[in-house]
Amino acid sequence: MKSYNPYSKEVMKHFFNPKNVGRLKLPHGTGEAGNLLCGDIMRIYIKVKRDKKTGGRRIADIKFECMGCVVAIANSSMITSMAMGKTLEEAIKITKDDVLKKLGKVPPIKIHCSILAVDALREAIYDYYSRNKLPIPSELQKEHKRIQKAIKTIEERHKEYTELEKKILKQKSK
């Protein structure tokens, strides 16, 4: 019989037993994505270790925090598992499709949750580069601008909303 459970076994596995939950003490980079309007907020913290021989930088530890739905939590768990141990160059290249491929079936309306996970990771890496005053790859700079713009638009929508709320409350107290 066809399963009508909207989520794959893999999604449920990560949702019920998420990996890498928590906060890192003194993280080398922190990234946030999402918005309270749709309910999902994701934060990713990374520690980066430099290879003495090659000079490459790898993600030595990674944690996440998420206020969000089933898919948002599963995505955070999945992407942090995928990024662990990767070089920063490799981690930046992880796309939403890579995450979705590993997670399996997700309803179309939930795909944006995967984008949030990717965004949060890229923001954490961006944060690491800028804190250490390292040259930031142009692709990542573009991404950073896009993500920040998205957050701003959402904030504006939220502002509109709170203003509407104030108006209604004013009407009420009349």
Place this chain on the structure above:
Amino acid sequence: MRRVYMDYAATTPVDPRVLKAMKPYFLKYYGNSMSLHSWGIKAKEALEESREKIAGLMNANPKEVIFTGSATESDNMTLKGIAFANKERGKHIIISSIEHHAVLEPAEWLEKQGFEITHLPVDQYGLVDLKKLEDAIRKDTILVSIIFGNNEIGVIQDIEEIGKICRERGVYFHSDATQAFGKIPIDVKKMNIDLLTVNAHKMYGPKGVGALYVKDGISIEPLLHGGGHEFGLRSSTVNIAGIVGFAATAEIQKKEMNEDARKQTELRDRLIKEVLKIEDSHLNGHPKKRLPNNANFWFAYIEGESLIIQLDMRGIAASTGSACSSASLEPSHVLLAIGLKPEEAHGSLRLTIGKYTTKEDLDYVSKVLPGVVENLRKISPFKRGWK
């Protein structure tokens, strides 16, 4: 694992006595109520007897009750049917801001057809301000539609007063009593109700059966044109077995409703007391003016869909007004209307009980819920405050 159904506001199991009453109308008395032969007459008898029973539970005349396929249909028929039959009198309709989508959406559709809709605000408990209602009624107002007991937060409006205002001002008053019918007393005459939406599956009857009370003398257009069933107001072969089930549950609830309500109110208040022990938890809706079976909360820093799936894993069925659970990615309009911020509405949880809910069921929920909330808060970036 214990399995506890806490979603009676979504739908209820059928009372075994109701199923028993329905069964012969599938197997033996399967006639069409419009047929001339004795099979048809038998069906017609069952139909009219059922109409009397439904009318009896709301103090209406049987000929004022029209059977429909759902509460959604009854709401649609009211909004569209009254609008189109009375558009010469006016094109203004008033609804509350916490209506079910079955009222909201037809109202929005009517707006596109040139009607004007006023959404009445509600207070922090979800109550409509009567003064605001009086101010909103205009010369060209043809209909006021206000939900009897809200499906999400359970708040019960002051229907009698609202009815009085509408009657005095000569405006039709419709109330969607989908959640209230068979749970609390409703008297259309005493409450000055002109149209009332009711249905079977929220009160231990079958799905796919609703009814609309239309006060004698009110002009309304049908949604469905055809063979002229239901006084020409709702053409479709009549769902006899379903209607017999609806009537059977109405008859049972008429007798048992008050005792059910007393028991459920007690259980509900116990549950509310237990759940509010959880840190940063809040009750949505009015503490007293609420349906006996409804409890609704919001928990800070977590999201509702996650909460529902976690509870389901532990054998508990519940519901949420979170955006993530909806198709639109917007949080519940009802929770926003009572002043919740989107992030607060995201963490909402509706627990609704019924006549089969036991004290042990609620003990189990009270035991499981704090741990589930705690688990999700561990994952959340917010612990105390939204920073």
